[in-house]
Amino acid sequence: VQLQASGGGLMQAGGSLRLSCVASGRTFSRYVMGWFRQTPGKERELVAAISWSGGSTYYADSVKGRFTISRDNAKNTVYLQMNSLKPEDTAVYYCGSGYIDNALGTILDPAGVPLWGQGTLVTVSS
Secondary structure (H helix, E strand, O other), rough: EEEEEEEEEEEEOOEEEEEEEEEEEEEEHOOOOOEEEEEEOOEEEEEEEEOOOOEEEEEEOOOOEHHHEEEEEHHHHEEEEEOOOOOHHEEEEEEOOOOOOOOOHHOHHHOOOOEEEEEEEEEEEE
């Protein structure tokens, strides 16, 4: 079971990036998924989360209206579309998965995430 994140890079403020996270080795549609980010010296924080069906989402206040989380269960992939990027969005972004059949609320705290992908670095220049 692995999560593989990609899509990070260097972008100017105001630009857009789309992150992808592909899950292998599991029934993807039964797991809530989330995107998190971390900067040096700070704890990992939730950016956005999505229910197994995609019908429910949650966003951190700092990204509401700018970021959109979505998933394609047929492709075992969760996405994070990031628009209107700001320098303060600079971080290593991680995708995370909850336990099978758990509710979205279980991964709002990073401590509740049992499986992580490797990070992908997003750098936003001013």
